[in-house]
Amino acid sequence: MRDTSASRQLWLTLAALGLVTGLALWSAWPIYATPRMVLAGVVGVTIGIGSALLGRARAWSAWAGAGIAVAGFVLAAVPLASPGSMGSPAAIGRGVMEVLAAAVLDWRRLLTISIPVADYQTLLVPFLVVMIGCSWAAVTLSFARGRLWTLAVLPMLGMVAFGAVFGSATAGRTVTVGPLILPAATQVALAGASLLVCGAWLIWRARLDRSDALRVARSQSATVRAGGTSLALAVRRRLGAYGLIGAAALGGLAFVPVTDMLGAREALRDSVLPPEVISAQTSPLTVYRGWFADGLHDEALLTVEGDVSGQRLRFATLDSYDGQTFHIDPLSAEFARQPTTQARSITVTIGSAYTGIWVPIVTAEGGAPTFTGARAGALTDSYYADASLGTAVVVPSADEPGLGLLPGDTYTIAASNAASAGALETVSGGEPTVSDEQYPALAAWVEQQGLGRTGADLAELVSRLRERGYLSHAAREEGAQAWISDLSSRAPYTFEPVRAGHTAARVDALFQNLLEQELRVGTGADEAALVAAVGDDEQFAAAGAVLANYLGFDARVVVGVRLGGADPADGVPACDSVCTGANVSAWVEVRVGEGAWAPLDVTPQFVSPPTRIRQGESLPENPTEVDEPSSEVIEPPSAQRDEATSETSATEPDAQDAPAVVEAMLVALTLALALALLLAPLAVLPVAKALRRRWRRQAQAEVSMVGAWEELVDAYVDAGFEVPERLTRGELADLVDREAALVAAYAVDSAVFAEHAPTLEERDALWRLVDDERRQLTAEMRLRQRLGSRLSPASLVRRARGDKAASPLLAHPGRRSDAAR
Template identity: 40%
Template sequence: MSAAASARDALRRLRELLSALNIWGLGYVLLGIGLATVAAWPLYAAPRALIVGIVGGLLGMLVAVVARVLRWNLLMSALVAAGVYVVAAAPLAVPSSLTSIPAFFLGVRDAVLGVALGWKQILTLNPPLGEYQAVLVPLMVVMLFGSFAATLLVLEGGRRAAWAVAVVSTMSVFGIAFGLIGTSSAITLWGIALPAPREWLLGISVFLAGLVWLIGRARLRRAQALRIVAAQNVTRSAAPVWLGIRRHLLSGVLLIVALVAGVAVVPAAAQWSDRTVLRDDVEPMVVVQRQISPLSTYRSWFTTSMLDEPVVSISGDTGDLERIRIATLDAYDGEDFHISPDDRFSRLPRTAAPDAGRLSLEFTVGEAYRGIWVPAPAGLAQAPTFEGARAEKLADGFHVDDEGDTAITIAETSDEREGLEPGDRYGVLVDAPDETPTLTDVRGGDSLLDSEAYPALAEWATMQEQPRTGAGYLEVIDRLRARGYLSHALLEDEQATGWISALKSAGGYSFAPTYAGHSAARIEELFTSLVDQERRAGADADPKMLVAAVGDDEQFAVAAALLAELWGLESRVVLGARLPAAEEVPGIPACDTACTGANMTAWVEVRSSGGDWTAVDVTPQSAMLPSTITEGEQLPEHPTVPEQLRSEALDPPQAQSDSRNTDAPPEEGGSDTLASLLAVARVVGLSLLALLLLVLPLLVVVVAKNIRQRTRRLAGDPESRLVGAWEELVDVYADDERPTPWFGTRVQAAVAVDREAATRLAELVDQGVFAAHPPTEADAEAAWTIVDEERAAIAERRTRWQNVRSHLRLRSFLARVAPRRARASSDHRLAVGTLAVAGAGAGRQEEDA
């Protein structure tokens, strides 16, 4: 064909492409691109996401239109679409690729890898994602390839075109499935509370768009068919007017019912279950759960080797920031406070910019600290900017919890552990703190604590006779701190000299021994001493006589958290350090430019009536020693307190000790190896299961075809096997896209197929079925030999991929659903075959007679 003829042919196909039916379909795909882009907006909340969504969708449509005009096959079209993606994805979806030529090639690499890895990245980041790294790549993939597939389908013209609705709907589902955990705020519509209005509106819009397109497409196809009939001068009877009216009314009623049902069902469905999105299941909790509770090792900060060593150094104006947080512990199991297994850690994008309401600080990790917890203030506006040789690893491993109160990094260290190590540096951008909410106006509720498990705690709380309000709770905590006594050690030895000397120089201090730990037994021991002391001294005794509980922030933070639960208040324990803007607490000084072990503290946070957390300091006093009162002893009118407590510390029995070694426990190599192997096995198993689920439908098709063939070949009598051979050959032709007419005789069908094997088999089957004598085993074997030879001949002329497609094709199954409809529309053709069958049957009956 000459170049001019090829150009004319392409121009003709382009004119055919611009038919009303195709333009209607392309308009539907364009609307789907817009809806999918709107659905993805909350996930990104960046103008560039709109560009990626719209431009990516238009590129996919363009490739599909060109493929249709030039009549490319599916493989060629898909390769061109992939090439367009590789070229366009870097400048569109990876903004950093535009900074330099090397950055462009890195962007292309990220775009290619993002097809497989980008989905996990967006699931481990807290939305909105903005333009962080390559997070826009999955959106580009969905929009470009989704619009490409949808456009090919709408231009198909056959029954498969309706599958475009599923593709367009899936494009919109991306933004919802990968988006925010919470839904949009409820609104009231016509007196009905409608939760998640944005999600509801998107769903209804996608539904209506698909419905309107299908209805319009059906009408356009019908009009097209009528024009063809009119062009052939074929007259048709006009349909009654009432049929058209009824059809329109029925469509309108169905549409109204769908809308009303949506309005009615959405509120109920929102209450049936919590919203679940894909990001709910992606967490670095494996590393978090391997960690020892940081509260359990609290006393290690006060040993001689750690007391004056810097934990973290801070540069920059801390302003009104009051605290540096290391870990927020929100679960207690009676043994230790830890991160709840239900918490979720995700990445934090780096999209914020400094402004008047934000503080910029630089942190340097000191020699006294290493671990996964990242010291930082609350309210991080973006992910930290790490510096140094490990910057990229630390950034990739950085995660924060849902409320942004605990930050971790799971980057591997030089000693094959995880987290920060001395010398690591990072900068943070922090939102300026709001006004601290108070607890005085908070009202308590039903107890959240099992009082039977903590009888001494419950009894002491009852003895205080305070109301179940925020003010009452704060009064109880003040009494708890005033009746406690600060001590960080069991023995007054070399390891304790540093903090003891510091307390003495601050105003006089006498050592008192105390166990470590914060188990339920240890907390009950603390409250038992308070209850016994108050009983002996009396409720009206001098406050000095009520001091009895010895411990430090580890025990008193847990005690205060449990008291909050007894008051019906939600609480948690935080480990960190106070900054100069915080209220001064005797015993644990605040830190300014360098936080050492001596500055480490723990406090309780209680949820206020507005939903915010309020910090409550719990460090006990260190000025008044505990007093030992004997039962029935008459207290002196003016009691004195000895200047120095002269007591010898005795080692307690092992069974009564709840102390914990301040050093980290030895590594359990076998357990870690087993855990790693189990984690790998779990990933491999889930991957194989997912692959099996994907392949399972294909396996079902292959097995069903084999069972069908075996059933026909092994039928009970030769006549059934003979007929089964013909049916098998018809199915072979159907899967080879060579459909056999369902009307007429077998010979007529064989002639229509135009295959010599079909003609031979049709004659053999008709001879065996309609002959005076039943067919023999040899006839059945000969018939199946023809089928096997024809199957082999067809397979030989096809490529390997075409053979695979033929084995997996469903046309031989679906074709058997259509015969009844085909017969109903072709009665005049069936009459010929029916008469032939009837005549043969009558002839056999006469011979038998």
């Protein structure tokens, strides 16, 4: 009979696990998208179920079953997750070490890589671990005694939850079902199906337990129940169970649209590369002119080889502007590792003057670069990219020397066929994202040009901006001789001082200078007479991006170098082999389609210096060059802010000067916490018993009365009574020889074998009897015995051990003497 019951429970659990496995494979498919994942899932569940059943068949402990599951993992993980290690015994040994390390480390690696990952490296190991561990735990818990078997639904749900936790935050498509709108229909279907399977398993497993308990109770009783459950009652129970499941499903569908109002779905992988890593970096546009200082202007930043004509190496793409700096928004950026590698078209070697986390690449699509050299492994593992930004970083771990790229690091990357500036001619601007109130001079200058709001008009406005600007990289000549000499060697160049910064005020002042100059010279003036704005790529890139936003285009700023032959007319020339600080440029990218961006160069000219006249004056027919008087230049605001910050921080109190009372409070709090942690294990047993008592009390009336008897027996066990196993309730009551036990045994037998279910009043009366008996037992004990009873694990151990050992034959007057039957 017991074998038949266990067999029914097993087949029910295996059926539920089969359905849950299918849902888990469906949930995890977007992460891997490879048939090898399906094989790993099926093999993992087979190992988990097999190890649990083998341990049960051999009557081994749960730890032994877990050991079998671990051994099965080691045997299966190498051919499944690291098939390249099957070549030789030595390679297999290395493969075993790799999968064991992957079982600990690859959880984070899986979160820091773009999906799908296919069978990249050993990233299948986390999924295999989940399938083995959860299936083993589900089968093991399903055979647990008491109410512990209900916990088996947790590992079942965990198998399906793997795909949701480690998957993308992007929700599935929205489906309309009649009046209902279901956002993320795939996730809703997975969650609903998982809950339905687990709920059905709980209901049917509870029915099996109840029928088994009644069958055992009847076999141990001298009386026989006169009648069975009526057909009407059975139908009502089944309809009630199915109705409950259906109501839960319909309620879930009705609640789904409300969840769409709670905001976007979040996943663990969204927070893997902490925003602090990006936000801690100074904006490359803010420090742009540092590349042109005498120490870096002629120093090698990069060496490039391969098909470089017309390509652009991007250091960083700056997509956010707060009126102070262009930067990467750390909250919206999605940096992740990439499981594939790019084509090897261009080889980049980092020079002596380049350091930092930004990785110069042409595109972030198609995979990661192929790193070579001594640091190849560390750089590969620390490479993160945002494909939408076209920006990549390397963030080595703390034990790696240096931060980011170092001189000598080499990698190969792919070339790109990005959209050209000509793609702008086919698009038109939309709603502007900046207003006239924010940039009045910009708006007035655009109005003065008399152009429209198309892409061609934007390109023409940027062209005029460049022609009427004048290139200068410094606020004073000291430390700027390298780039001044370079420009002077290509054309007569006059130095014009300009401070750094690209705030909204600086951008609008640039357009104000252009507007005022155009109004002074009037219509029909020569183009050289309109030159009035001084700056470099920092100011002009910011101005170009804001100008594009004003015309209704999405725009961003890119800092990098242009590759190819150098043109002497370019203020910042391209480079074809060795790129120095003199080649670092900034340009604007304008969106011209879904995922397509067209570059716009913004570097101003350096041949025609600004011409300063008063309004109403005429330009001389034979202009002469006039030496501009030198003037004291105010330091950039950034330096002033740094000094102010330093002064402020210097006046702040040191954290080490905290009052002694605070230190004493911290010490006391630490000691209290340590004491609480030491005493915490003592509270485990009383809490476990209280929870067990609560579960028994809150069950349905008939089961609750059986639970009351079990609670009374457990109280006797913890109090030190000799309570043999496998006795009937009446025999056990006679052996204990207490009135409460005799009354409780009779009440429970009557409830179990009566034709009708017991009432709630009968249940409550029995529990009051049990509570009174427990209080009476406590009153009869000394203080030491009371503490021992509360902290005794005897009843818990007895329940966990079950009925493995038969009790000796006991003779009781008026009862059956064969207790082993």
